[in-house]
Amino acid sequence: MNFHRVPVLAAEGAILAHATVCAGKSSRSNVIAKGTKLTSDHVTALLAAGVETVQVAQLDAGDIVENEAATYVARKLIEGQPCVHMSTALGGRVNIQADCAGVAALEVDAIHRMNAVDPGITVATVQPWMRMGAGGLMATIKIIPFAVPQRALHDAGAVACGAIGLRPPVLDTATLIETRVRPQAPPDKGRRAMQTRLDRFGVSLTDRLVVPHEERSICEAIETARSDLILILTDTATSDLYDTAPAALRLAGGDVIHYGMPVDPGNLLFLGKIGSRPVIGLPGCARSPALNGADWVMERVICGVDVTAADIMGMGVGGLLKDIPERGKPRR
Known part of the structure; x- marks a missing residue:
């Protein structure tokens, strides 16, 4: 392609490089748009407007x-x-x-x-x-x-x-297991936030399930869950690979694939499975609707993408997300 300025008389068949004002019908001004393939009518209008040369592109063979x-x-x-x-x-x-x-x-x-x-x-x-x-x-x-x-x-x-x-999504249903350290159930803010996330993918959330923050109670909840995806939101943070919720998953016969991620908010996540069903231990920031590391893992899991420990640990670059006001220890 040749890009150059030519006399208007030689421009027929070329592509106009820049929008150009020319004479239009009824002596009114008109504009020939950039990218227009110039015809003899365009040439006539340009000459009538006193335009002598134009910048054009002329195509080569091929x-x-x-x-x-x-x-x-x-x-x-x-x-x-x-x-x-x-x-x-x-x-x-x-x-x-x-x-x-x-x-x-x-x-x-x-x-x-x-x-x-x-x-x-x-x-x-x-x-x-x-x-x-x-x-x-x-x-x-x-x-x-x-x-x-x-x-x-x-x-x-x-x-x-x-x-x-x-x-696209391949999972249809999810169970959210919430734990409590007090006699009363925690506020349903976390459940509402997770419901919103799941709704984006058309995933149905089962009835609310709140159990004591104890290994055996969480284990039983995992064993009785029949959903495609199991989510665990603990009342107190999961602080170790062998903390209460990961231990409960192992007790139920499941496996913990990975704990921790270089995404903030979202560090205290764990990923596991029981049989073929994925299990995600949610960080406390999941109670907020704001983007966090758990979103990146859960969204892929819902859509049938295999998420490995290496995948999670590769999320660090770009993993510093917007801080949330709800967190107990803000960055500053």
Whole structure:
């Protein structure tokens, strides 16, 4: 593609680089938009307005215009991926959106490779595993110049085929086990916050279950739970891998996969399982509706993403989240 200034008389068939005012019908001013392929009528109008030269882009053989190129890239990125759709191209841009709730499944290295093919072919996405709602914007493809070489376009599509997808929820029900250290049940603030989180994914929460903060009581609650997901919110913080709630999970025949995470708020989380069902020991900050580390783990688990100890310990960069007023020991 050649980008240069030419006489208006030589501009027919070229792409106008900048919006230009020209003479319109009834002697009124009119604007030819940036990106317009100039016709003989445009040339006549420009000359009538006294415009002598214009900045244009003239395509080389094999160049693909911006909207066609953006559409091609978007189709490649979501090829074979359910639960996502793409918009119609406009101004060299196509958006990729979620069809339903879920988490963004991205092939990060593939997207990096695509962005390295040609500086005019760009893909911007949300963070990997970010929670999405129906219609949520997951990615935008922008072709920066008015056209890109066909070879570069095909190379970009080849390295990132199917790199953007959505993992929808696979769990339907959850049990929240709350513990108490006093005779009375704790306020239901934590339950309401968790209900809101689960509602985003269409997960039903069973009736409220509050038990004494004792190993045996928590164990029995785990054993009787029949939901797809078990959540444990203790009245006092889980301070060790062998504290009351993790010990109760082991007593019930389950396993603790990991304790602790480099995300704040959210440090005191544990992840486990009983049989094939996931168990998440929630940090106290989960009582607040604000984002915390437990959200990142629970959202992936609900959507069937395998979460390992290495995954959790890899959340530290970007894991310093907004502090919450409810915490007992604020950062400052």
